[in-house]
Amino acid sequence: MIIDEGQVSFIRSYLMGNGVSNQSLQADLLDHFCCVVEEQMESGQSFDISFSKAVDRISPEGPEKIQKDLNYLLTIKKNIMLRKLVYMASYVSVLAVLTGLALRIPQILSADAAMLLVMAGMLLFSVSTVPYFFFDRYQKSIRELKSE
Amino acid sequence: MYSRELLKGILKPIILKLLSENGKMYGYEMVQKVKELSGDKILIKEGSLYPALHALTSEGILQTESVSVGNRTRKYYKLTSSGNGQVQLALDELLDFAQTLKTIFEPKPVVS
Numbered sequence: 001m002i003i004d005e006g007q008v009s010f011i012r013s014y015l016m017g018n019g020v021s022n023q024s025l026q027a028d029l030l031d032h033f034c035c036v037v038e039e040q041m042e043s044g045q046s047f048d049i050s051f052s053k054a055v056d057r058i059s060p061e062g063p064e065k066i067q068k069d070l071n072y073l074l075t076i077k078k079n080i081m082l083r084k085l086v087y088m089a090s091y092v093s094v095l096a097v098l099t100g101l102a103l104r105i106p107q108i109l110s111a112d113a114a115m116l117l118v119m120a121g122m123l124l125f126s127v128s129t130v131p132y133f134f135f136d137r138y139q140k141s142i143r144e145l146k147s148e
Numbered sequence: 149m150y151s152r153e154l155l156k157g158i159l160k161p162i163i164l165k166l167l168s169e170n171g172k173m174y175g176y177e178m179v180q181k182v183k184e185l186s187g188d189k190i191l192i193k194e195g196s197l198y199p200a201l202h203a204l205t206s207e208g209i210l211q212t213e214s215v216s217v218g219n220r221t222r223k224y225y226k227l228t229s230s231g232n233g234q235v236q237l238a239l240d241e242l243l244d245f246a247q248t249l250k251t252i253f254e255p256k257p258v259v260s
Contacts, residue, residue, distance in 0.1 A: 031223065069195060
């Protein structure tokens with residue numbers, strides 16, 4: 001049994017309305033929902049009951065949870081790498097500033113060299129840590145806004 | 149039926165094994181096949197299956213082929229040549245793991 005176009009559209013609208021914006025995942029879930037609904041309808045159930053059973057079976061926590069898990073899996077490695085880089089850059093920049101100051105006080109470094117080291121540290125800090133900090137804050141605020 | 153925690157680590161080898169034996173499969177077909185092969189003991193959750201399939205696709209282990217079925221698109225997953233090379237490694241690791249678990253959990257004869 002193949003369900004009709006109206007029923008397929010209904011399931012597609014349900015997925016789109018419940019946070020499945022990834023086209024590829026949407027195609028997977030649409031086909032999966034259709035298969036489960038067809039399986040239920042073959043045993044004599046109505047479309048409404050079959051669809052309700054499909055929702056309970058496939059996405060009891062909502063289809064958006066599947067997309068959320070997918071996004072997490074696809075971005076986790078990249079996010080870990082980005083964090084590593086930012087933390088390393090932060091460490092190097094703080095080290096440069098402190099080294100510049102520490103070596104200037106006993107006059108091991110000339111004023112120009114110490115200033116150059118401090119400036120390099122500040123520059124690195126401002127192009128790595130600062131933008132990452134604000135980007136992270138921005139993402140958190142968007143998540144909080146959406147969960148309200 | 150086994151718990152979700154137990155199944156987490158074996159989903160990838162299951163997918164690779166299924167695809168190496170069946171060529172190409174779509175999501176619903178995989179869920180049904182595993183259910184049938186395991187005598188209803190392993191029920192793959194769709195919420196775990198699709199993120200895993202997409203992650204394996206983005207890693208270049210799987211590729212997809214879309215076919216029109218009635219009024220919708222069905223995506224078949226199949227192994228890439230790189231994925232084919234990983235099947236045996238994943239299965240060997242899993243079988244070795246199962247053997248190790250057996251060694252740990254199997255009751256040992258009491259020596260008197």
